[in-house]
Amino acid sequence: MRTRQRLVRTAFLTAAIALSWGNAGKTGDPNVPDPQALERTREQVRMLDTLYKNAVVSITKNYVSQQADVPAAAVAKDVFEAMKSGKYHNARLIDVTGRPKNKENVAKTDFEKAAVEAIRSGKDYFEEVAVVDGKPVLRAATVVPAVMEQCIVCHGKREKNLLGTIVYELPIK
Numbered sequence: 001m002r003t004r005q006r007l008v009r010t011a012f013l014t015a016a017i018a019l020s021w022g023n024a025g026k027t028g029d030p031n032v033p034d035p036q037a038l039e040r041t042r043e044q045v046r047m048l049d050t051l052y053k054n055a056v057v058s059i060t061k062n063y064v065s066q067q068a069d070v071p072a073a074a075v076a077k078d079v080f081e082a083m084k085s086g087k088y089h090n091a092r093l094i095d096v097t098g099r100p101k102n103k104e105n106v107a108k109t110d111f112e113k114a115a116v117e118a119i120r121s122g123k124d125y126f127e128e129v130a131v132v133d134g135k136p137v138l139r140a141a142t143v144v145p146a147v148m149e150q151c152i153v154c155h156g157k158r159e160k161n162l163l164g165t166i167v168y169e170l171p172i173k
């Protein structure tokens with residue numbers, strides 16, 4: 001009898017969970033974004049990350065050879081600012097070494113601090129879903145290693161070759 005009751009309860013629970021997943025995003029609850037929209041947003045993060053990292057590496061390879069040169073990070077910051085004022089997404093390049101080139105580039109929000117911890121502990125990706133102004137957003141952080149010799153020229157040699165993380169916040173829609 002006991003086993004039977006437990007089985008029935010498990011069946012009910014499973015059905016309830018299945019229902020709530022099935023309804024995700026259709027309930028109008030911003031805390032439960034539509035899974036397909038979430039997947040599309042993750043895809044956008046992957047695209048932006050590839051774009052930004054290739055731009056930084058290409059700029060560095062072609063134009064940056066010494067400490068006195070303008071770093072690609074400065075260009076990335078300008079582009080991030082343009083994306084932000086266009087209300088497309090927020091992105092920040094931040095330090096994970098504890099010794100940033102620019103003190104402004106340290107983790108500030110709770111998510112950024114958690115991302116730095118995750119990246120330092122060996123993860124190459126970290127994310128959370130949150131709600132901003134009543135709307136769902138995806139926050140994501142990707143690893144920024146010293147991928148070429150020039151990075152080390154300016155930043156010095158760092159533990160596990162890690163320099164930073166790019167932290168994104170995109171609307172899920």
Ligand code: HEC
Pocket residue numbers: 056057060064065066067068069070071072073074093094095096099100101102103104105144145146147148150151152153154155163164165
């Ligand atoms: C010419 C020197 C130079 C080179 C080369 C360079 N950086 Fe930087 N980097 C800087 C400076 C200066 C800043 C601070 C920019 C700012 O915020 O104004 C910075 C900022 C950063 C930051 C943000 C954290 C911090 O230290 O302020 C990361 C992460 C970073 N760079 C990664 C890289 C990577 C990866 C490469 C190689 C692809 C690279 N950098 C090459 C000079 C350089």
